[in-house]
Amino acid sequence: MSLESMAGHSAEFFAKCFGREPKWMVAAPGRVNLIGEHTDYNEGFVLPMAIERYMFVAADRNANRHATLHSVTTGETAKFNLRPRVEQGEPAWSNYVRGVVAGFQRRGERVNGFDAVIDSTLPYGGGLASSAALEVAIATLLETVSGHALDPVEKALLCQRAEHEFAGVPCGIMDQFTSTLAKQDHALLLDCRTRSATSVPMSDPAITVLVINTHIRHKLADGEYAKRRSECETAARVLKCRSLRDATIPVLNGARKQLDPVVFRRARHVISENERTVKAAQAIEAGRWELMGQLMYASHDSLREDYQVSCRELDTIVEIAKRIPVKEGMIGCRMTGAGFGGCAVCLVKTDALRHITHKIDDAYEEALGETLEMFSSRPAGGARVLSWAPGSPKSARTGKTSSRQGRGAGGEIRHVEG
Numbered sequence: 001m002s003l004e005s006m007a008g009h010s011a012e013f014f015a016k017c018f019g020r021e022p023k024w025m026v027a028a029p030g031r032v033n034l035i036g037e038h039t040d041y042n043e044g045f046v047l048p049m050a051i052e053r054y055m056f057v058a059a060d061r062n063a064n065r066h067a068t069l070h071s072v073t074t075g076e077t078a079k080f081n082l083r084p085r086v087e088q089g090e091p092a093w094s095n096y097v098r099g100v101v102a103g104f105q106r107r108g109e110r111v112n113g114f115d116a117v118i119d120s121t122l123p124y125g126g127g128l129a130s131s132a133a134l135e136v137a138i139a140t141l142l143e144t145v146s147g148h149a150l151d152p153v154e155k156a157l158l159c160q161r162a163e164h165e166f167a168g169v170p171c172g173i174m175d176q177f178t179s180t181l182a183k184q185d186h187a188l189l190l191d192c193r194t195r196s197a198t199s200v201p202m203s204d205p206a207i208t209v210l211v212i213n214t215h216i217r218h219k220l221a222d223g224e225y226a227k228r229r230s231e232c233e234t235a236a237r238v239l240k241c242r243s244l245r246d247a248t249i250p251v252l253n254g255a256r257k258q259l260d261p262v263v264f265r266r267a268r269h270v271i272s273e274n275e276r277t278v279k280a281a282q283a284i285e286a287g288r289w290e291l292m293g294q295l296m297y298a299s300h301d302s303l304r305e306d307y308q309v310s311c312r313e314l315d316t317i318v319e320i321a322k323r324i325p326v327k328e329g330m331i332g333c334r335m336t337g338a339g340f341g342g343c344a345v346c347l348v349k350t351d352a353l354r355h356i357t358h359k360i361d362d363a364y365e366e367a368l369g370e371t372l373e374m375f376s377s378r379p380a381g382g383a384r385v386l387s388w389a390p391g392s393p394k395s396a397r398t399g400k401t402s403s404r405q406g407r408g409a410g411g412e413i414r415h416v417e418g
């Protein structure tokens, strides 16, 4: 579904829930990470890109001190007090919103009552950073409502803090950064220590990014994520460095006897992944796709063996991809995101896309008896406000629209840089 028709769908929903048209419409993208996994919280490098799958927020002010949110995905409504201050609460997804509102309040911003509909084309919990996209969408909305734009890095950090404090996930900065700062037709090489981003052009029409969703969600993921993070901190302490960003493989090998074998492997993944990520950005820039593919496969092996965050479904996809040679159009494939399920990302030659998706689908069904969801995406731009021009009075009154193609509740969408 296009950005316009999706926004129209959200507006329609808003009209149904609240009996009027939304005043604001915001879209924030999810992301896929091409390489650089579990490196962000080690002050290392990541190479994500935003995808053409979005979190939409349609909103308007209300006359009270509450935020009322309706999620189209879960069908739930959350209502919470904005004053004296926002607290954690139910349903769980509302904490991403609550945390961002609290971040604005901490900055001394007065957040007035608002009604919002939250809608998404991102698979919920699919490892494509839907929670970060929700945080960034809400932050973009609050910037618009208050008329104060935040510095983009501060905005990403505010959203990350919301996730730490309100959702209890000690995530790194990659997801919120990407949803905020992504540039169309570019991947972002992020240096998570200096928080600086270098855009890496990814506009070669001969290459397509293919995302494959396993639909597997591991309940233990959050606990395992925090465990990995603390294992990395232990390794850095033993190696006497500020973070694993500063360590090298020879230094790590030299300290092998002082390290618990599991901690050693975690560190080996992070150190080698940082090296691969910097090389990958150079490979993309030079159009050295075969090298990029090799780096992706090596990243997956390291995540499976040393970091132990893959799963049978992801490994099956990568094994199938490995059997398709570059000359048949498969460049490389790996798991993407935190792991334990979620998605794999492939780089594919565009003219072989159909052939490859069929091949993966058939082989996966044969191996595991399940089907996969696959979609391709160009690198998308970061979060933005869509200007919302109210349309015909009839549709505004009834909340009905004749079409979902680029129209919603009679309004027209234009893109405005956010």
Ligand code: GLA
Pocket (backbone or CB within 6 Å): 036, 037, 038, 039, 040, 041, 129, 171, 172, 173, 174, 175, 337, 338, 339
């Ligand atoms: C999740 C986190 C990110 C990052 C990845 C793993 O998506 O939110 O900060 O750590 O996992 O690379």
